[in-house]
Amino acid sequence: MTSQDADRPGPAGASRRSKITPEREREFFDAVLEQIRTCGYDAVTMEGVAASTRCSKSTLYRQWRTKPQFVAAALRSSARARFALIDTGTLAGDLREAARCAGEWSPKDATLFQALGHAVLQDRELAEALREALIDPEIAALNEILRRGVERGEVSADNPALEYIPAQIFGVLRVRPVLEGRNADPDYVLRFVEAAVLPALGLT
Amino acid sequence: MTSQDADRPGPAGASRRSKITPEREREFFDAVLEQIRTCGYDAVTMEGVAASTRCSKSTLYRQWRTKPQFVAAALRSSARARFALIDTGTLAGDLREAARCAGEWSPKDATLFQALGHAVLQDRELAEALREALIDPEIAALNEILRRGVERGEVSADNPALEYIPAQIFGVLRVRPVLEGRNADPDYVLRFVEAAVLPALGLT
DNA sequence: CATGATCGATACGCGAACGTACCGATACGG
DNA sequence: CCGTATCGGTACGTTCGCGTATCGATCATG
Numbered sequence: 480m481t482s483q484d485a486d487r488p489g490p491a492g493a494s495r496r497s498k499i500t501p502e503r504e505r506e507f508f509d510a511v512l513e514q515i516r517t518c519g520y521d522a523v524t525m526e527g528v529a530a531s532t533r534c535s536k537s538t539l540y541r542q543w544r545t546k547p548q549f550v551a552a553a554l555r556s557s558a559r560a561r562f563a564l565i566d567t568g569t570l571a572g573d574l575r576e577a578a579r580c581a582g583e584w585s586p587k588d589a590t591l592f593q594a595l596g597h598a599v600l601q602d603r604e605l606a607e608a609l610r611e612a613l614i615d616p617e618i619a620a621l622n623e624i625l626r627r628g629v630e631r632g633e634v635s636a637d638n639p640a641l642e643y644i645p646a647q648i649f650g651v652l653r654v655r656p657v658l659e660g661r662n663a664d665p666d667y668v669l670r671f672v673e674a675a676v677l678p679a680l681g682l683t
Numbered sequence: 684m685t686s687q688d689a690d691r692p693g694p695a696g697a698s699r700r701s702k703i704t705p706e707r708e709r710e711f712f713d714a715v716l717e718q719i720r721t722c723g724y725d726a727v728t729m730e731g732v733a734a735s736t737r738c739s740k741s742t743l744y745r746q747w748r749t750k751p752q753f754v755a756a757a758l759r760s761s762a763r764a765r766f767a768l769i770d771t772g773t774l775a776g777d778l779r780e781a782a783r784c785a786g787e788w789s790p791k792d793a794t795l796f797q798a799l800g801h802a803v804l805q806d807r808e809l810a811e812a813l814r815e816a817l818i819d820p821e822i823a824a825l826n827e828i829l830r831r832g833v834e835r836g837e838v839s840a841d842n843p844a845l846e847y848i849p850a851q852i853f854g855v856l857r858v859r860p861v862l863e864g865r866n867a868d869p870d871y872v873l874r875f876v877e878a879a880v881l882p883a884l885g886l887t
Numbered sequence: 888c889a890t891g892a893t894c895g896a897t898a899c900g901c902g903a904a905c906g907t908a909c910c911g912a913t914a915c916g917g
Numbered sequence: 918c919c920g921t922a923t924c925g926g927t928a929c930g931t932t933c934g935c936g937t938a939t940c941g942a943t944c945a946t947g
Binding site for chain 2: 645647651673675
C-alpha cells in the first residue's frame with residue numbers, strides 16, 4: 480500500500496522516480512528472504528540486508544517503511560504456483576510429479592515457511608503476503624490436479640482421502656526436518672506419495 | 684548441567700540449597716512455555732517471565748545461566764509420552780486413539796513446536812531438549828504401536844506406508860493451522876486417520 | 888547544461904533486553 | 918536462636934536494531 484503498488488510502475492515503467500531497477504529490487508528481495516531462511520525472521524536486520532546488498536539503510540527505508548512491509552513485499556514478489564504447470568494426463572502421474580516438484584524446492588520454500596511460521600501470527604500483513612505468495616497458489620493448483628482426476632473418473636469425488644492430500648504433502652515436507660534431521664528431498668516425497676497417498680486413493 | 688541436575692535433587696530432595704520448591708519451578712516453566720507459545724521464542728524475555736510469575740530476574744538467572752538454558756530446562760521438565768499409554772488391542776484402534784490424543788494436545792504442543800521450530804536451528808542444546816522432550820518419546824511410542832500391529836499380523840512388516848505414519852500424523856497436525864487457519868482438533872485428526880492412514884495400511 | 892531528486896554513507900536518538908551487581912528482608916539450618 | 922544464603926526488587930552497563938536525519942556525490946530530466 481505504501482510503495483510496492485503506489486509509485487512503483489511495472490518492469491516497463493515509463494518514468495521511474497526511483498533509481499532502483501527491477502533487477503536491483505530482486506537482489507534486495509532475494510537477500511532478505513535468504514537471510515530469513517538462515518537466521519529466522521526476528522534475527523533478520525535491515526542493516527544486514529543493506530550490507531549484503533551493499534546499499535544503504537536509507538534506501539531500504541525510502542522504499543519500504545518498515546521491516547514487516549519490506550518482507551511482505553519480498554514475499555509477494557516471489558509468488559509462484561509451480562504445481563500449476565503439472566499435467567501428465569493421469570492423477571497418479573500428476574501426484575508423482577507434484578511430489579518430485581515439492582521435494583525439489585523444499586529446502587528453499589519449506590525453510591522459509593518454517594522461519595516465518597510464527598512471525599506470521601503477529602503481523603496480519605505478513606500473514607496475508609505469505610498466504611498469497613506461497614500457500615494459496617500451490618493449494619489451488621493441487622486441488623485443480625485432484626479435480627481433473629475426479630473429472631476423469633480416476634477417483635470418486637466423495638473419496639474422503641481427497642480432502643487431506645494437500646495437508647499430507649505439505650505436512651511431510653514440513654515435518655521431516657524435525658523428525659529426521661534432514662530436509663525432504665524429491666525421492667522422499669515421491670516414495671511417500673507412492674506408499675501412502677496413492678494407496679489411500681485406491682490408485683495402487 | 685548447570686543446575687537442573689547438579690544442585691537440584693528430586694522432588695523428595697533432602698537438603699535443598701534453593702528455596703524454590705518444585706511447584707514454584709513448575710510455575711516458571713509453565714510461564715515461559717506459555718509465553719513462547721503466544722509470542723514466539725525470540726520475543727520471550729526473562730523480564731516477562733519474571734514479571735508474570737512475580738519473581739525477580741535475579742532468581743531466574745541464579746538458577747539458569749542463560750535464556751536458552753532456561754527454556755531447555757523447561758522443555759525437558761515437560762517431557763511426556765502420551766502415545767505410550769495407548770493400547771486398545773488393535774492397530775486401527777490404537778491409531779484412532781492416537782489421533783484423538785494428538786488432536787487434543789495439538790493446540791498446546793503443536794504451537795510450542797511451531798514457535799520453537801526455527802530457534803532450534805540456532806541452539807543445539809535447545810534442539811536436543813525439544814527432541815528429547817516432545818519428539819522422540821512420541822515417535823517411539825507410535826512406532827511401538829505399529830510394531831505391535833505388525834506382530835499381531837494386522838499389517839505386513841514391509842508395508843511401505845508404515846514408515847511414513849509418524850510423519851503423516853505430525854505433519855497434518857503442524858500444517859493445518861497454516862493451511863486452514865485453525866488448529867487441528869481431535870475430530871480432524873481422527874477423520875484424517877480414517878480417511879488416509881488406515882486405507883493406506885489396508886485396514887479400511 | 889543546469890536543476891533537482893535519489894543514491895550510498897554515516898551519525899544519531901530511542902527503546903528493548905541481556906546479564907550483572909547490589910540492596911534490605913526473610914526464611915532455612917545447625 | 919543466630920548466622921547465612923537465597924529471596925524479591927531495582928539500578929546499571931552493554932549491546933543491538935529500528936527508524937530518522939544529514940551530507941556530498943551522482944545520475945536523470947528538461
